Amino acid sequence: MAKKKKxxxxxxKQCNKINYFTNKSKALVEEKLNLKKFCKWCRKHTDHKxxxx
Ligand SMILES: [Zn+2]
Numbered sequence: 202m203a204k205k206k207k208x209x210x211x212x213x214k215q216c217n218k219i220n221y222f223t224n225k226s227k228a229l230v231e232e233k234l235n236l237k238k239f240c241k242w243c244r245k246h247t248d249h250k251x252x253x254x
Contacts, residue, residue: 210252213240219252 220240238254240247 211236211238211249212252213238213243214248214250216240216242216247219238220249 206224208222208224210219211223212219218240219241221238235247236249238249239245240249
């Protein structure tokens with residue numbers, strides 16, 4: 202069985218723009234991502250969450 206890599210989107214909570222793509226291991230899928238990253242749209246560091254499809 203091939204292991205699927207799950208790609209997720211990191212979405213800015215403030216403007217809801219997708220800023221980053223990443224993947225995470227299956228073990229981490231359960232955890233919610235909540236990351237501070239720079240949003241080029243907001244031009245500042247904002248909280249990013251895992252985006253849904
Ligand atoms: Zn933003």
